[in-house]
Amino acid sequence: MSVPPTLGVILAGGLSRRMGGGDKPLLRLGDKTLLERVAERLRPQCAAGLILNANGDAGRFRAFTGFVVPDSIPDAPGPLAGVLAALDFCAAHHPDVPYVASVAGDTPFLPHDLVARLHAARARDGVEMAVAASGGQLHFVNGVWAVGLRHDLRAALVERGLRRVGMWIARHNAAEAAWATEPVDPFLNLNTPEDFFAAERLVAGEGGLPIQYSSEP
Numbered sequence: 001m002s003v004p005p006t007l008g009v010i011l012a013g014g015l016s017r018r019m020g021g022g023d024k025p026l027l028r029l030g031d032k033t034l035l036e037r038v039a040e041r042l043r044p045q046c047a048a049g050l051i052l053n054a055n056g057d058a059g060r061f062r063a064f065t066g067f068v069v070p071d072s073i074p075d076a077p078g079p080l081a082g083v084l085a086a087l088d089f090c091a092a093h094h095p096d097v098p099y100v101a102s103v104a105g106d107t108p109f110l111p112h113d114l115v116a117r118l119h120a121a122r123a124r125d126g127v128e129m130a131v132a133a134s135g136g137q138l139h140f141v142n143g144v145w146a147v148g149l150r151h152d153l154r155a156a157l158v159e160r161g162l163r164r165v166g167m168w169i170a171r172h173n174a175a176e177a178a179w180a181t182e183p184v185d186p187f188l189n190l191n192t193p194e195d196f197f198a199a200e201r202l203v204a205g206e207g208g209l210p211i212q213y214s215s216e217p
């Protein structure tokens with residue numbers, strides 16, 4: 001199956017409370033920031049380009065090559081606001097691009113076949129969204145979403161006050177694509193300083209070579 005044109009978005013709109021605040025994606029893990037690592041993994045998978053979703057002063061992300069798009073709905077905390085901002089941006093700036101792929105900005109070991117396998121799962125099930133899974137867990141914010149879903153998502157956020165990604169994807173029968181957790185869970189996300197130290201050890205073990213993850217569990 002050929003991969004449909006897809007715009008990538010790195011979600012960096014959260015408050016990083018468990019990490020002690022600040023911008024997690026700007027933390028340096030080994031010789032690169034988390035943002036550089038995530039962008040390096042996602043950019044080659046997204047033919048329509050890559051944007052960043054972040055709130056506040058965009059200047060702090062000036063090292064990022066691409067647009068920085070803020071959340072458009074005030075008082076809608078949570079990653080769905082970032083997904084909506086990306087879907088709206090895609091509709092306005094890339095009207096011929098039918099899909100957005102979102103990833104968390106604190107997930108440095110993302111699979112190189114993420115977007116292709118999410119689209120394959122979506123096409124297999126004949127649905128308009130797909131999310132990643134590993135170790136029996138869904139990773140809701142790592143998914144592909146049809147741009148046409150933005151009207152439904154806006155209504156869910158604004159009119160129904162929906163915040164939980166799980167509830168929204170359940171309404172749409174999201175497809176799932178699963179990855180193996182060995183040698184490393186590719187959806188390991190760094191929420192706490194302990195997570196970060198564990199990732200530092202993994203990066204040191206990479207010996208400068210990128211780890212490849214593509215096998216199904």
Ligand SMILES: Nc1nc2c(ncn2[C@@H]2O[C@H](COP(=O)(O)OP(=O)(O)OP(=O)(O)O)[C@@H](O)[C@H]2O)c(=O)[nH]1
Pocket residue numbers: 011012013014015016017018019024053054071076077078079080081082083103104105106141191
């Ligand atoms: N746009 C946007 N993205 C968010 C928001 N909250 C979380 N995210 C993103 O969703 C992904 C998962 O976020 P979490 O790890 O649950 O939250 P976090 O803010 O990063 O960290 P905690 O404050 O410790 O929960 C990350 O990529 C966040 O940047 C938000 O209010 N707006």
